[in-house]
Structures are given as structure tokens and as C-alpha cells.
Amino acid sequence: MNTLRAYDIHIVGLDNKRYEYDFTSDSSFFAALEQDLIKAGNVKTHVVLEKSETMIRLDFHIVGTVEQTCDRSLDEYDEPVDTQQTMLLKFGDHNEELSDEIELIERNTATINVARYIFEFLSLSLPMKRLHPRFRNEEDEDDDQEVKLIYSSGSGAETDDGEANDQPDVDPRWAALRKLSDN
Structure with missing residues (x-):
């Protein structure tokens, strides 16, 4: 869990303006999440946080590679990733996920951990059919x-x-x- 503390953004005391953060995720990040989809990788995430009176807008730009296992040959390969996603955190009386892009957070929330968002956006950007690049030309034909x-x-x-x-x-x-x- 200490690895994921590096993804905390302290929002208490922030003025209502734009802030930028950069995060680097490697194999220790994926191991700390205790999941089986991505075992290793190296990705850089640029987060733009825009705070207002009623909400926080988080714009993510994630670029890098993640290690995947080919469904056909079981060979491991690096899948390139380049995705841009947005998350809206609205201030409310309780924590609740309203949709995939909108969550309610309590007004007295001191920090936001963006590790979960980074992993979810990475997962969504991966192709459903995991094919080693040497098989992709055959599929296209x-x-x-x-x-x-x-x-x-x-x-x-x-x-x-x-x-x-x-x-x-x-x-x-x-x-x-x-x-x-x-x-």
C-alpha cells in the first residue's frame, strides 16, 4: 500500500484553479494493486486537476507500455498504451459512484488517490483480443x-x-x- 501513497493528491487547501501532476508507474505499481490483468509495465501519467467550488475535474493522459500475454501463442509482449480520459469528482454529503466518469466525494475529503483511476483507464484502453504484434498482420488480412x-x-x-x-x-x-x- 505504501507504493500507492505516491498517487495521493492532497486537495484540502487547494485554491480554485488548475494544477498539474505527473506519475510514473512500473511493475511495483501493478503488483501493489493485487490484480491479474496487468503484471508489468512502464507508463507515465499526466494529470490535470481543475478545482472549483462544486467539483474537481481530473484529465488523465496515460502513455507507455504494459506487458500482456498473447491469447494465441501465450508469448509475452509489450502492448503500447496512449489514452486520454476524464473523471469528475463532485462534492456531496457521501461517497458514491454515479457513473463511469462521475463520482460524489465528501466535502471534507483531504486526499484523492488516483491509482485506481489510472489502472481502470489502462485496462479500458487494452484490446479485448490480446495478440502478439507478429499475428496482427494476419488478422488484418x-x-x-x-x-x-x-x-x-x-x-x-x-x-x-x-x-x-x-x-x-x-x-x-x-x-x-x-x-x-x-x-
Whole structure:
């Protein structure tokens, strides 16, 4: 937990204006969070805090790399991260998360720990499908190719001379749908 104390921002006594903070997160940061999504990494976070009478606006810009494990090969690789997110902390009578971007905090809150926000924004910026960079070109090529699949109810129509036709009998419902997709 001492590692995460470095992410405390003391808001008591701050004037209503703009402040800037810089944080560097490495493997000890990810270990201190006790989670399994990101084991290691090196990211720099620039936080712009704008304090007003009713709320605090936190603008995060997170840049760096995090270590990921490829879903296909189980090889570890560095995933680049570059994300910008905003968090609004409104002053209220109790602590409550109103939405993903808005939280209520008590008026007498002395410090805000931004470690949780940094981790959440990092997690959201990672791709759902974790692929090593050497596999990504293959995926892009597969996505670019257009594939049409036509279902048929018969095995193939025969012509008048008894030879099998290359074109199978197509159910009229599928033929009508194919006409729509060709438009």
C-alpha cells in the first residue's frame, strides 16, 4: 500500500484553479494493486486537476507500455498504451459512484488517490483480443477478405444430359436474401 501513497493528491487547501501532476508507474505499481490483468509495465501519467467550488475535474493522459500475454501463442509482449480520459469528482454529503466518469466525494475529503483511476483507464484502453504484434498482420488480412457463404437445401442440380451442375439448388428464400446483399 505504501507504493500507492505516491498517487495521493492532497486537495484540502487547494485554491480554485488548475494544477498539474505527473506519475510514473512500473511493475511495483501493478503488483501493489493485487490484480491479474496487468503484471508489468512502464507508463507515465499526466494529470490535470481543475478545482472549483462544486467539483474537481481530473484529465488523465496515460502513455507507455504494459506487458500482456498473447491469447494465441501465450508469448509475452509489450502492448503500447496512449489514452486520454476524464473523471469528475463532485462534492456531496457521501461517497458514491454515479457513473463511469462521475463520482460524489465528501466535502471534507483531504486526499484523492488516483491509482485506481489510472489502472481502470489502462485496462479500458487494452484490446479485448490480446495478440502478439507478429499475428496482427494476419488478422488484418483476414478481416479485409470478403467471404460469402450460401446455404442450400440440395446437393446439386443435374442438367438434361445427366451431368452434375456446378451450381447447387438454392432455396428461394436464400436467393432472395442474396439479392438483397448484392445491392
